[in-house]
Amino acid sequence: MADNKTEFSRREFLTSSAVALGAAGMFLIDSGRALGRQAPTKKQRIALVGTGGRGSSLWGKDLIKNYGDVLEMVGLCDINPIRLEYAKKYMGATCPTFTEFEPMIKDTQPDTVIVTTVDCFHAKYIGLAMQAGCRPVTEKPMCTDEKMVQEILDTERRTGKKLLVTFNYRYGPDATRIKEILMSREIGDVTSVDFHWYLDIYHGASYFRRWHAFKQNSGSLLVHKATHHFDLMNWWLAAEPVEVNAYGELRKYGYNGLIRGERCMNCPHKAACEFFWDITRDEQAMNLYVKAESADGYIRDSCIFREKINIWDTMNVQVEYHNRVTMSYSLNAFMPYEGFTIGFNGTNGRLDVRVYHNQPWKVENFAEFRITQNFKSTKTFALPSGGEGHWGADQVMQDQIFRKTEPDPLGRPSGSREGALSALVGIAARHSIEQGRPIKIDELVKI
Ligand SMILES: NC(=O)c1ccc[n+]([C@@H]2O[C@H](COP(=O)([O-])OP(=O)(O)OC[C@H]3O[C@@H](n4cnc5c(N)ncnc54)[C@H](O)[C@@H]3O)[C@@H](O)[C@H]2O)c1
Structure with missing residues (x-):
């Protein structure tokens, strides 16, 4: 049950966070400004970090296709240069690409930075974006540990830049x-x-x-x-x-598996394993991940029975x-x-x-x-x-x-x-x- 100390801290937390982060209503008005609703002649400049599945589709291809009249993709960043180039083509983007974040911000001067990397890197890019004077928009989860939570809240308060977390559900x-x-x-x-x-x-x-x-x-x-x-x-x-x-x-x-390999593609247990997944039949997965393996060694069809999971x-x-x-x-x-x-x-x-x-x-x-x-x-x-895209969400x-x-x-x-x-x-x-x-x-x- 909540004791007095908890209750007090919670109130403190809410008060501070309300000031630091703004209420939802304020957020909408602010995001309206930040994202260009009140200045339709000037397109918002968007940079995106993390050009994998989610970044290249919803926050890449769909954004460019559906909102090209109000925004412009000005920079794309990912640590994997092969995936980055494929994603750029897939999105239909014409902007420069970067394998490092800071040069992208410096060269492209975005208003908004969309973060769609592996979860544990969200906090880093949210912080860098706010420090550079940009509005960060991040995929869920906002971050993966409490230290990152604190850093984000502190940086937001310090810079006055408001984060948007895209809880589509x-x-x-x-x-x-x-x-x-x-x-x-x-x-x-x-x-x-x-x-x-x-x-x-x-x-x-x-x-x-x-x-x-x-x-x-x-x-x-x-x-x-x-x-x-x-x-x-x-x-x-x-x-x-x-x-x-x-x-x-x-x-x-x-470790519960009775059979295991390194990955499905070359697994000796293909016929026996009920979880076998043939990635070669998924064109998008081949282009995004398998063809980009040489750059970072990331295996998209790793064995689900790896002992170190x-x-x-x-x-x-x-x-x-x-x-x-x-x-x-x-x-x-x-x-x-x-x-x-x-x-x-x-x-x-x-x-x-x-x-x-x-x-x-x-x-x-x-x-x-x-x-x-x-x-x-x-x-x-x-x-x-x-409908499509998480039931229309x-x-x-x-x-x-x-x-x-x-x-x-x-x-x-x-x-x-x-x-x-x-x-x-x-x-x-x-x-x-x-x-x-x-x-x-x-x-x-x-x-
Ligand atoms: N809201 C939703 O319904 C939904 C659905 C899918 C994914 N997501 C979120 O989107 C994010 C991306 O997921 P995904 O499925 O596209 O994964 P993914 O593996 O396809 O893409 C992640 C990308 O991040 C890049 N990356 C990894 N470390 C990086 C770093 N340090 N700096 C820059 N880039 C780095 C990878 O190279 C890769 O291209 C995750 O945070 C995930 O939670 C949300």
Whole structure:
């Protein structure tokens, strides 16, 4: 439970962070200026660091295609020069490319820097961008440990440059609807939440093939992946996490495998391994990663049974929030189907939601809702999928960032406060598993 010390620190944190980071409304107005909404004749200058999958697609190709009237890509940076050149072509960009960040900033003088590197480098580039007088926009997670959180908050306060963290999951039709229902108070005050997320044997396994398989890169799936979920919960509940207790195990991948190789492409167990993935049949993966291997040695189809993998695939987390709500959360990464179930228990009823992302069988609806008020009947409804790009979320979010000027009634734009509070739940969970004790958020970051 929150003690007085925690409560005091939390208030201090909120007050300081509100000043340092700005409220969501202020953020929108500010981002409107920074991203050129009020000066349509002058295109915003965008530089991007990290030209891998996400950087070259959503924040590269899509940006240039859909927002070319309001922005201009002026520089691209990645440590892998082969991937960088392929990505530039794939995006249809015409700007210069750089294998170092500082020369890119100096030569191209961007207004905005988009950070889409491996997670553990986000903090470095966010900091450098702010110090250079640019507005940073980062992919989730904001960063991977508490020291980085503190550095970002301090640099933001010092430079006055506001960070945008692109929590696209907030913009999905399911997440938005849940927020609306909770805001309507149909089920009263939320007192506790059951939240269970399932990654399947394709998507879940993919994290164990890539750089994500190591805590030092991704902070573990509790940070890399669950930052989405912890952010959704902070936002849905309009609450701040206070204390985290967690359990984690590696039960399927890594050292659990009975057969293993170095990578799928040359594996002697291709025929026997049910997780065999033929990267040669994925043209984009061949161009982005396999053809660029000689520059950095990064293997995109590494064996999911490598013995040195150090992230968990089976995770349980309990979180206590400042308003006495508690959450039981789980993340499992080798399920036969993908999606999530969630139950909000309220003083006047319960909201149940089941969301299907990727099922081996035909599913009529993307999300099924049930709202049941105490002593009353239950009502159900369903939502169809929102479409491409994380169920339509990516496009809605980018439109809001680059085109809309009116404040968002749902408060979806996220700054470093939101980035910090969601990453910190995962970071605290990691420490909790490693140290075998509950961790208070204010043990990690002092404002
Ligand atoms: N919001 C979402 O739904 C979503 C989806 C996918 C990825 N992402 C995020 O996007 C980011 C990139 O993921 P990805 O799937 O594109 O990975 P990726 O491996 O395809 O790309 C990462 C890129 O970063 C580059 N890089 C690594 N270290 C670097 C450094 N020190 N300096 C500069 N560049 C460096 C790599 O060479 C690579 O090109 C991650 O932070 C991830 O969490 C978010």
